Amino acid sequence: MLPRYARNKPQHRQRRAVSKRHEAVVIATFGRRMNLRILADGTTVRARIKGRDLKPVCGDRVLAETIENEPDLLIVEILPRDNELTRPNMRGKTEILAANIDFVAVACAAVPRPDWYIVDRYLCAAELMRVKAAIVFNKVDDGSAEPEAAEELAVYRALDYDTVVCSAKTERNMDALESILEQHVAIIVGQSGVGKSSLINVLTQGEQRTAAVSTAKGGEGRHTTVNSVMLAQPRGGYVVDSPGVRDYAPAIAEPAEVEFGFREIHGRSEHCRFANCRHRHEPGCAVKAALESGDISERRYESYKRMLLLTEQQGRGRY
Ligand SMILES: Nc1nc2c(ncn2[C@@H]2O[C@H](COP(=O)(O)OP(=O)(O)OP(=O)(O)O)[C@@H](O)[C@H]2O)c(=O)[nH]1
Ligand SMILES: [Mg+2]
Ligand SMILES: [Zn+2]
Incomplete structure (x- = not known):
């Protein structure tokens, strides 16, 4: 509820046209410029981004507003991401x-x-x-x-x-x-x-x-x-x-999460003696046993160990 004096004041005609909000998907990025697909009608429009902190990426669902006297939309919000x-x-x-x-x-x-x-x-x-x-x-x-x-x-x-x-x-x-x-x-x-x-x-x-x-x-x-x-x-x-890479690794927050990225390793870890087994030198490791019997590929195991090491180094800020 507005205070009395405000309610009684005659309303000024809004000079700015009321901006219209659209829900859209980011379908192309060129630095801070983007193309969006408007969900309601499937049309493609260009957009720029409000503020420095907002960092939309390809695939993002966003809210974008029309700007007076500008053909481009303004991305004002990124909706929660699935992944x-x-x-x-x-x-x-x-x-x-x-x-x-x-x-x-x-x-x-x-x-x-x-x-x-x-x-x-x-x-x-x-x-x-x-x-x-x-x-x-x-x-x-x-x-x-x-x-x-x-x-x-x-x-x-x-x-x-x-x-x-x-x-x-x-x-x-x-x-x-x-x-x-x-x-x-x-x-x-x-x-x-x-x-x-x-x-x-x-x-x-x-x-x-x-x-x-x-x-x-x-x-x-x-x-x-x-x-x-x-x-x-x-x-x-x-x-x-997406642009090609010379190298790639996902950013993983915790070393313990790395095994979720390697299905044959995660699939065996519940049989390891220690719940926090990292499958390197721990005794009673079911992953090492599967490696020795040839049920896990040497290269995939090596891949896991490299990713684990990288994640540990990232955690220490050494990446
Ligand atoms: N022989 C052959 N050449 C191919 C085939 N597919 C792509 N190429 C060639 O490989 C080269 C690279 O192809 P791109 O499609 O640009 O590769 P890209 O993975 O998109 O590369 P980046 O965008 O740099 O990551 C081009 O010279 C293509 O003509 C194929 O099926 N057979
Ligand atoms: Mg390409
Ligand atoms: Zn283990």
Whole structure:
């Protein structure tokens, strides 16, 4: 209730037009500029962000307001996230790459040479986000994946991850990828140059920019996709193209959480003698026993140990 003097005062006509609020999804980011899909009508609009503290990412559901005399909307609020795909940045802070994703497709290929530890760390991120994940081995234009890759893919299949061996170029097996991803809000992640944008081009019949794998100085390769974008899948759902990486690890708060990222390790930990077993040198460790009997892959175990060490170092601010 307004005080009496205020109630009696004649109302000034508002000079500013009443701004209209929309609920929207962030579908592309270009620094502090974003494209949004308005939920009510599906249209795409451009937006900027109110204040420095608000940091929306691709996949975020936001509230955005119209601004007088401006075609762009103003993002004023980020709605609660279901999950976040994270990584620690150079300064040891957590960087959020995308939000509200329900499927992580980890892409790799014969070229650039697969780093299976990176694949494992993306799968680890997916497990911690509690979303489905699959491994996509691209650039198999004809024939089948070479023996080394086939062996690694078999390890993932044994862990119940879907694997798709396909080619964006010849469109071999692309229908298999389409059926795995349809109806999901999926993100395709992986090393730079494995063909994420090319795969998304086929999936969406779209226009994602792709480029040759460059062998620039230091062999670091060129990162073609600089921004994350979310595109509609023809059979329903969305797919996010993300910039490729040279390395990746999720930001994990507690070392004890790391085992949740490795399903075969977490699956055995309840049989360890100690509840807080980290599965390194502890006596009565069921994970070590499974490793010795060959039921857990050496490489996956090594992957777990590296991720554990990294998390311990991050905790001490040494990352
Ligand atoms: N032979 C062959 N080449 C492919 C295939 N898919 C992609 N490429 C090539 O691989 C190169 C990199 O493809 P992109 O789709 O740009 O790779 P990306 O993963 O999006 O790369 P970043 O955006 O840098 O992370 C391009 O030269 C593509 O033409 C494929 O199925 N077969
Ligand atoms: Mg790309
Ligand atoms: Zn153990």
